[in-house]
Amino acid sequence: MFGFSIFMNQPLSNEKKSYIEKMKTIGFTGIFTSLHIPEDDATTYYSRLIELGKEAKKNNLNLMVDISGDALSKAGFSIDRLDELKHIGVTGLRMDYHISNDIIAKCSHHMTVGLNASTITQQDIDELRHFNANFSQLEAWHNYYPRPETGLDKTWYVEKNQWLKEGGFTIQGFVPGDDDLRGPLYAGLPTLEEHRYLHPLANALSLLGSYTDLVYIGDGGLSEVTQSQFKEFLQNDTLTLHVDTIDEKFSSLFLGQHHNRQDEARDVIRSANARFKQIPDIPPKKILPRSKGSVTLDNHEYLRYMGELQITKTNLPKDGKVNVVAHVIEKDIPLIDHIKAGMSYELRKDDDNE
Template structure:
């Protein structure tokens, strides 16, 4: 099951603001929270614990899983040990993320903690770190993986590095997470904040497109907003993202026929197994609406991302919906009835044989 999450930073806002943000995110179905004990460790430790307990009480009341980023210095400051993680449980945490790991043995021991706390590992480094931990017979049930985020522009992960490092965890059946950037949010855990995301290519994209992409890769289970505070509009937009299949945001042409509109927006679409490099073909509509009339009325040049419906001039193909994967000439027998919004065109690369997909009118 795919989940959505937010991030909170007690160093940068009041306890009350954060509690309100948690309640708002919970209202829209968010289930995870990332927080950072590393940046908070400069404060008096008793004050840190007091603030976190007040915040996490609200998180737990709203059934939110909370994982805090730590490093060995936080461990020492809180007088925790690999054999005793009680201080993190008492704070109300669901797990800890090891920004800087240990040797492998220590992580394996922690996965057997008596409190069931999740031990989350840094995915982004792309080393064989997780294999080393597993060589010490770690408890896979308590292992998570989570990417870094990057506040400095142009320092985010390349796509290839992101995929290869994520697959190391995903192939082992370990739950994975990555971060998206909220354009409206003001800060993260560090002073520099030029957007906050895992993948560099996401930095300027709308937040829901970032999430669609992460889910479409098939290597990420949970999507977390890295910076705070995301707007209610953004939380709502993310909550409406289809996490199980690609749902393209589309614009339909003026004057589209009612039946064509119904086919685009209401019918179930999947690409044929014998797929073409030029188009994704959703053929069930031509079967369901056989005998209906599909006259030509917008037989213009076809561009990548166009939504097509074959006309009666194609006889047995009439009523078939297609999604253009490449630019191509129109034979004069196919209506162009709409298009995917520009910022989602790149998501066409994730339409494979038998892929399911749907369309939603751009809001």
């Protein structure tokens, strides 16, 4: 479901090897790399791809390599020697411009082939069928867009993916990382422009809800905090939200694990666990406007609802019966939209602001 990128502009350091191992442990299943980035020295690709392939095999990870035109031959490999690539750990080639559908069809009988999802036409599909391509090994991979304002429109993306799904393709998209951003612009590597500066996990969940099967981190890294959030989601089906605490007195009532109620509310996430705790008297305090991401506890003015815990999904006015006790940090607010009915979530104090 999820993969990450390792670029070959530098030798594979021990730090990067540890990162690969950790991402595998978290639950990521594949690595993406490229052989045709203009800023890189292509003469270094041969040894570095061998080393990256070794790490991919060691961690049982797929390795998709982006090529176009003569990129393979410049790096010292050949499209006529796919067994050599498979031997070093490459499991797939994403083939972009200047590679014919005849060659793509032949390669599809030896390994996974990623096509440029944005440019696939009905004529391409017809030609691939004519050349007897193995469609079970063809995938549609979208681009990432380093330059701000050039990422795809979401409506167009969804419509394109619906069409690709009808053709039987597995579909992939990229989301930006939040560490080790790719140069020279360092502005993230998203497929969708609206994802450029948002939380990687929220972006990934957004793509999964948009006819996308595989989501890869476009940039070279995820911060340790974001890695932990991916781990909780992949291993425990839990979304972790970090909060700035406003009222420490009642932190034991809101910090920790919760479940959204099965009857999903429009405006708020309602903790199914909160009112089953032993609730002390909660007097009115911190009666504030409830901007999106506000964590609230109903006070005793709400009578039998006292102790109900909510997270606002939209901006709501202040209410004398509702105390604002914390607020989800700005970076994590996009995750709120992905807490669906019955889903587990955890409120955790933001260590950066302690």
